[in-house]
Amino acid sequence: MPEPVPELCRRIRQNELFSHLYMERQTTIKDIAVALRLSKSTVSRALRDAPDIKIETKKAVKALAEELDYQPNKLALSLLNRQTHTIGVIIPNLDYVLSTMVKGIDEVALEAGYTVMVCQSDESFGREIVNTKRLLESLVDGFIVSVSSETKVFEHIKKIQNKKIPLVLFDRVVNHISCPSVRLDNIAGGVLATQHLVDQGYKRIAILAGPENLNISNKRMEGYLQTLKLNGLRPDKRMIIHCDFNQQYAYEATKELLAMKQPPDAIFTISDRMAIGAMLAIKEKGLQMPDDIGLVGFNNEPVTSLVSPSISSVEMYAFEMGKATAKLFIEMLNSDDTMAHQEIVIKPKLFIRESSKRIITKKDRNNSA
Amino acid sequence: MPEPVPELCRRIRQNELFSHLYMERQTTIKDIAVALRLSKSTVSRALRDAPDIKIETKKAVKALAEELDYQPNKLALSLLNRQTHTIGVIIPNLDYVLSTMVKGIDEVALEAGYTVMVCQSDESFGREIVNTKRLLESLVDGFIVSVSSETKVFEHIKKIQNKKIPLVLFDRVVNHISCPSVRLDNIAGGVLATQHLVDQGYKRIAILAGPENLNISNKRMEGYLQTLKLNGLRPDKRMIIHCDFNQQYAYEATKELLAMKQPPDAIFTISDRMAIGAMLAIKEKGLQMPDDIGLVGFNNEPVTSLVSPSISSVEMYAFEMGKATAKLFIEMLNSDDTMAHQEIVIKPKLFIRESSKRIITKKDRNNSA
């Protein structure tokens, strides 16, 4: 009997400390060791098939482990290895695009043995900061972040970097932060949509852009502006509306657009939600798509092909983007190259549908959904 | 110099073990203790404002902690307290309803100091089991679960209960499992929708029900059947279609329904996605809502008021339900009553819109969105 008293103390303390917990105590290595009259280290090694353990011992240990449903305690491991095998994901919301991306991230992460902790900032800067702090406290192995539309200052992100914690930005990438990232070629998206409208003969093309400080909005708009100029069309400030990613705002903005003396004959909205808002306003006004007015959205959400008329939209491959992001993140984690600055850019594709197709060409036919 | 060698060993081991990690080592209590020539315990107590620590000491400790950006290591705490302050949430997908519910869960959990780990089973039984296992390994303090549509066997859920780990079921509640739960009064939902259609004078009311083994489908259908009988309408088997929660299936099912010799003059779909699928098929057939055919959906998703005609739908208060679920869970965690079997049932409300409103009554006017 080498140490009977400490053992007793342990039991007592446990009862005192943990009386409020009614969960069953998990089997530990020590339980197996005591039962088999072995030391903890032997059991540990046997479990992990160390070469220097007798085969019989291994068998006995494994058999008992199985019987007692032994599961290594992740907390202890994490404390020891300083790795939680957890990725903190911060996203602004859980709309169609983001939740599809999260699905992609999840899939890859799981396969690589990582668990994902998803926090929504709800497009709020304050909540994004809180989320960052919490995930930092949770000792996640790294961050995958898409910033909120309110976020204009990036100290919380820089804090992650200062702590040398792996970070990948996705979708809503930030210029001020230098780190690996995955994003859509948003300019190309704007170009695709706008050029298509120009090709269809629309002349006064308005854009419902998102919040002004959001890169994805500005890039899509940049594509829009470039395309107008390229086709000799003069951009008109009154045709450029900044509004929240929100069908309600889009609805109202469209109403105003249509009430102008020289209303637009086409609208490019940088999200499908906004496209639906716009569509509502257009229908209310009694205008026909695509004849009176053309409409192109962004994201290629399933709903675009379900409404009538179906809405042309720019596909951004959200699921693939999510997967690519997680892959990049995991590569980064496993590489020694601390500051591998890869930027993955996904190319969008336009799906042409009824809302904007007034000229039927071969090209359109190939492109259509 | 009481122990110079162990300290050295420590540094060496750290470098060996953790050279693959380039994260900065976090400040620990020990760092502060060494710097201030105090013991770990004193620092620990000072940090937590123990009454028996000298004020100067406290000040010094706190100042240094601040300066070094000290954060208590959650892993160590969790290991000690056997509490991770983490809730495992398993959901079948991230559609509008579920993501709204998750938002509600998140909000309450965060406030109570819990972090949420969300796993999607993607409506797959296999993935649900994997998720359960992973969250169990992650030592979550408890589970909040909504089962997949494929799940017909519940051993994995029972395993959670056998381990005496707190469990709350929500939305898709399972009869075979006895535990606290939060759900919609789905029968009432079915009744609301069906009675409304009857009141509007529809006679041949079809239902697009969900998967057969899903409780929420069956309950909504039960409400439908009850209401028909109550109004002296004979249920017709051909008017009852089981199909996946999916606009595509709903679209095809509706097409078949409309192709019948005696087609329905109203359709109740138990989700809005399905309602949109149905609507597509109806429009394709050239039928007018609400005159030729009535349509009522379920969930009251924003899209219902955005399509034309807008779709009547049963509101299930998803956000509130999520909040209620998390509250119940946390209550349960803090109560000694291990098996507090509360069942919270949320009452649905019908929002009447264009797709089914062919008689305008006072009551309708009050109810409409």
Add this chain to the structure above:
DNA sequence: TTGTAAGCGTTATCAT
């Protein structure tokens, strides 16, 4: 082939 002991970061108990 196996056991011992130290350490990951923290707190509670007991001693000083």
Add this chain to the structure above:
DNA sequence: ATGATAACGCTTACAA
């Protein structure tokens, strides 16, 4: 008012 120690569950260098 402060320190020493053991413990949470695990791994590993070193000793036997």
